[in-house]
Amino acid sequence: MAFVIDRTVEIDAPAELVWQVLTDVDRYGEWNPFCLECKTTLEPGSPIDMKVRLVGPKPKRQREFIRTHTPGTEFSYSMKPVPLGLLSSERSHTVTSLEGGRTRYVSHFQLQGALAPVVSGLLGKALTTGFEGMTNAVKTRAEALKSVRD
Template sequence: MATFVYEENLHIDAPAAIVWEVITDLPRYGEWNPFVSRCQSTLQPGDPIDMTVHLMARPQQQREWITDYDDGHGFAYRMKPVPLGALSSARWHDIRPDGEGRCRYQSHFELRGWMMPVVRGLLGARLRAGFAGMNAAVKQRAEALWAQRQR
């Protein structure tokens, strides 16, 4: 089955706990995140994650479902699959320490299904740009918070 994957691994000059704070402080997404300006969830597996996503000219409301949660390290979610295997998605964040005051942040997104080529054709470039912007913003926010707390 064909898959569209966007994955980025970043080294961030901030402890893993700071990056965890950034990605789990959902009410503050609007302050720093250019791709997902509103996010609400308990982050508990089985619960929804409701987002306002800036993928098109007008922001889109999106609901997906938390599948995994590893306190301090990451969480994952999926869209409700479209019937007949037409389309499904998976998204996860993973944070691991990488030396003193540094960590590695992995951002992963994938689409699968027979409709994936159509979605990739219509939205692939926008998805890549959106996730790249969000990842850069995670890095920038975490490093700024860490620098501020070092003072």
């Protein structure tokens, strides 16, 4: 059974600005409570190297690989799958422009495979807290940048 974390938030800022927040990975440490560092080109197949806050005081280094990237709209990445399909993941960020200069941001995470229940049992709470924190922080960051520009 898959372990899924889906979060959606409407942001009072244009989609271009929300996209800028999400893809300016060099600045994640300034605002992102979950992913403290991030390096990537967003090119499909290339790595995305992150330092994430999961459990304990020391952040964990994580390397995943970009799956898709549609500029201005979405990007996704996944871990290198564990052999025999025992564990795989997918993380995606999607931005949709709404009326009135607003944006819908959808954060999706999914673990699947035979080891998914074990991993979600050990890290599910931390992952949920982390992804919720990042989703809320994207909103806060984009709306703050919008207010400075207005």
